[in-house]
Amino acid sequence: MDRTEKRAFVAFLADVFNSTSMVVVTENKGLTVADVTELRRRVRAAGATYKVAKNRLASRALDGTQFNGIAPLLKGPTALAWSEDPVAVAKAIVEFAKTNDKLVVLGGALGSQTLGVAEVKALAELxxxxxxxxxxxxxxxxxxxxxxxxxxxxxxxxxxxxxxxxxxxxxx
Missing domain, CATH: 1.20.5 (Single alpha-helices involved in coiled-coils or other helix-helix interfaces)
Incomplete structure (x- = not known):
């Protein structure tokens, strides 16, 4: 990515963080292309979005948003999932994580409230x-x-x- 692409991506993520209500952070170490494709299909069916983002760029996009509390979770190979319906995105991610042990839920945020793994799983059960x-x-x-x-x-x-x-x- 060159600088203009990076700026555009940070602006895109900042817009997402300003317009969404729920963000889930996952660790996707070892997922195959087929696994990621299946995960994206399930997340899209739930009305959510799943995106792998560079941690540094995602951290820059988080500055000044209500989701600033998830910045410490952005370490290692992470990905972000977001949606307007908080239950739908949590349910899609947690159900996929149950069947694929390579996807690990690190936490998330519902508005300005930072959620741990247990809270995201509890939200998925609603x-x-x-x-x-x-x-x-x-x-x-x-x-x-x-x-x-x-x-x-x-x-x-x-x-x-x-x-x-x-x-x-x-x-x-």
Whole structure:
């Protein structure tokens, strides 16, 4: 990379750090190209981005952002993953790390709060934003279906009673 490419990359990362809500730092020592391709596919499917960055350039991009607390994690072969949905990026990275021991989660940051490995894994266990929305809609719809069932029950009972009287009248 020449200086202009480095400046452009630092500016790109600074924009990312100013616009995202969650960053996860990983150590990717020994990952094959196929592994990284599969990881990027999973991360992209979760609506996140995974990027290998030079530590010095990433540290420069971190200056003055809310994620400045992850600077000490940038040692050795590291990569960054980020997303607007904090659960999605954490879940994608942690699930891949479970199946591939060469990817190690070093920590991350949620806004200005620096997270350790345990916190990132705990965040990954939470339901995603879409799952929470689906549960909320289900909870809202449940009382409505119960009310409809309760209001229809007396009419159905009356119909059964009239049907029973009709059958006894026919039998007599």
């Amino acid at each position: 339901p995603s934003l879409d799952e929470l929305r689906a549960k909320l809609v289900g909870m809202i719809q449940t009382p409505a279906t119960r009310i409809a069932g309760v209001t229809q029950a007396p009419a159905a009972q009356l119909a059964r009673v009239f049907g029973a009287y009709a059958k006894t009248g026919e039998a007599a």
